[in-house]
Amino acid sequence: MSSPAIFIEYLKKQNRFSEEDRKWISIWVNRFSEQFPAWEEDRDDALLQFCQRLASYKKDYVVMRAQRAISIYFAFLDSQKRAELSQKEAPLSGKHSEGAAANPWVSFRGHIYKTLQEHIRIKHLSIRTEKTYLAWTNRFMDYLESYIKPEWLDGRPSIQADHLRSYLSHLAVKRKISAATQEQAFNALLLLYRVVLHVDVDGLSSVLRAKRRRRLPVVLTxxxxxxxxxxxxxxxxxxxxxxxxxxxxxxxxxxxxxxxxxxxxxxxxxxxxxxxxxxxxxxxxxxxxxxxxxxxxxxxxxxxxxxxxxxxxxxxxxxxxxxxxxxxxxxxxxxxxxxxxxxxxxxxxxxxxxxxxxxxxxxxxxxxxxxxxxxxxxxxxxxxxxxxxxxxxxxxxxxxxxxxxxxxxxxxxxxxxxxxxxxxxxxxxxxxxxxxxxxxxx
Structure with a gap:
């Protein structure tokens, strides 16, 4: 397992994490490791149990923050393993690349986040909107890297409109998220496609999107x-x-x-x-x-x-x-x-x-x-x-x-x-x- 110092250094190199973010990510990772010392045997199940235990006495946004922190740690460990594997397979010539550089997704994500963040700030959108849109972008990138694995052309992944349709369908069918949450994800990723990726998204009516129910508001006398x-x-x-x-x-x-x-x-x-x-x-x-x-x-x-x-x-x-x-x-x-x-x-x-x-x-x-x-x-x-x-x-x-x-x-x-x-x-x-x-x- 990589040392905490290396993990902190990794977070510092990612432009999207503030000092406050790095502090809380470290806190949640430490708590998770303390409560589930054998988490590497089945990390997904350990993360699920940790979040369920946390949800019994913490609010939803705290649970989501903890889950995101540990997912970032998992992504870091995966990048380290890929770096070690590539170093073993590649001939020993010159200076070895660092773990973050060995994974092309790391540098690509950094470019995506920076470009999207600049556009959001130019439009004077709220800090809350910025955090939400960057979070959905990060989840979408996780999905692409883990499940879709698109082909790389000219140093960047070939992300298509079908990948967005697939992800939104995944949220509606597999994750069963609410219609309001899915609408939020759709708006965030639509901005990503139009402003950063410059990919036209047509035929979104074919996406299996959750149908938003029209409910009467609760009213007090x-x-x-x-x-x-x-x-x-x-x-x-x-x-x-x-x-x-x-x-x-x-x-x-x-x-x-x-x-x-x-x-x-x-x-x-x-x-x-x-x-x-x-x-x-x-x-x-x-x-x-x-x-x-x-x-x-x-x-x-x-x-x-x-x-x-x-x-x-x-x-x-x-x-x-x-x-x-x-x-x-x-x-x-x-x-x-x-x-x-x-x-x-x-x-x-x-x-x-x-x-x-x-x-x-x-x-x-x-x-x-x-x-x-x-x-x-x-x-x-x-x-x-x-x-x-x-x-x-x-x-x-x-x-x-x-x-x-x-x-x-x-x-x-x-x-x-x-x-x-x-x-x-x-x-x-x-x-x-x-x-x-x-x-x-x-």
Whole structure:
């Protein structure tokens, strides 16, 4: 087995891994090796058991991160074995190539990742989108290298449109992933084919893609919303209240800055929402008193950071260039900042980010249980409830569409199916049965 030092050196040579990534990859590999010391006998089964054990007490994204880290380690070991084999078979002439160089896929992947990453950053896509697209590209490359094994021409693999069809079919049929996840993979790899590989992809209708089911959104009653919010503590109560009061998404709530609140107009600016769009939504007066109290405490924290010369907050790239000192200004401070400083993998600069989505998700999950609400609700249910309750109050569908930030009114129309039973006032014939008949039937 290769030493950890060689593995770390291998990670450093891969441009796609930051220092933070390398640290966590090493941690997960060490934990895996400690829990399954004989993993080399059947590494796939050992990895499966490790992930299943981890899933019993960790969230899905943590399990996926651990699985990816160990898969990277497996790929490294495979490249080492291939390098050793090629050195034994090749005549001893000159200096031997390193393990990474012996495998042509390593250098090809490095070129692919770098080109795709540059395009994503030129388009100013989010860091979350960047990580997701690079992760799907990596999985696709694993699939090509392990299963397809395309022919190499002029120093690069001959990747065809059929390989994408094969992989998407593999995800739908073999892996049985959800329709939403498959759509995410499709979008990521479509960008790879068009921008990096320059390969036309036609006939995707022939792919066995999972059919996305149209489900009615889960909606809480007004009473249930009140019970949920009352069981949260600040700042989580304020965050949940904002989401229900304005219909904003979780990421939009977390991305709010002080300058986005308009107390006089009772409105709130949503910047770079889904699809990179800005919009104006509600900031009701009923929230102003609690918000001002919260901001007084937040101001004390901000002033303390400034006195200690701590880092500022992350800014959009254009703003950071135009106003280099804006990161330290009160107006640009996050409404819900994180407690610790993070390292930006793009710039290598440390700064404060907003709270992680899982923080509020976990708090709402516990509040739902405490309130005895058995519906399959989540943080996003507050947005569904906002739209449904506005419809029940008789507001125009176009107005609700603008408040929600939907591009198409058809997306907003789904809430009419949830609210319609309240608006029609239809009484079931069961309600008119005589009491005796009702008791006999039961």
């Amino acid at each position: 007004r009473s249930e919303v009140g019970q949920l919010i009352s069981r949260l503590q600040n700042p989580y109560r304020l965050m949940a209240s904002l989401m229900y009061a304005s219909g904003i998404r979780l990421e939009e709530c977390l991305s709010l800055r002080l300058k986005d609140l308009n107390f006089q107009d009772e409105t709130m600016d949503v910047r770079s929402g889904k699809g990179g769009k800005d919009r104006l939504t509600l900031f009701p007066g009923a929230l102003h008193a609690s918000m001002k109290t919260y901001l007084e405490d937040l101001r004390i924290r901000w002033e303390g950071d400034r006195k200690k010369n701590l880092p500022g907050v992350f800014l959009p790239e254009a703003i950071a260039l135009k106003y280099p000192h804006a990161e330290f200004e009160w107006s640009w401070y996050w409404l819900f900042p994180s407690r610790r400083v993070f390292l930006d993998p793009r710039t290598g600069k440390s700064a404060y980010w907003h709270l992680h989505p899982s923080v509020l998700q976990r708090q709402v999950h516990e509040a739902l249980k405490a309130a005895g609400i058995t519906k399959l609700a989540s943080v996003h249910t507050l947005r569904h409830s906002f739209a449904t309750h506005l419809l029940e109050d008789g507001y125009d569908i176009r107005t609700i569409q603008e408040l929600l930030g939907h591009s198409h009114v058809e997306t907003t129309m789904i809430y009419t199916h949830v609210a319609s039973r309240h608006k029609r006032g239809v009484i079931s014939p069961f309600d008119s049965l005589p009491f005796d008949s009702l008791s006999q039937s039961i």
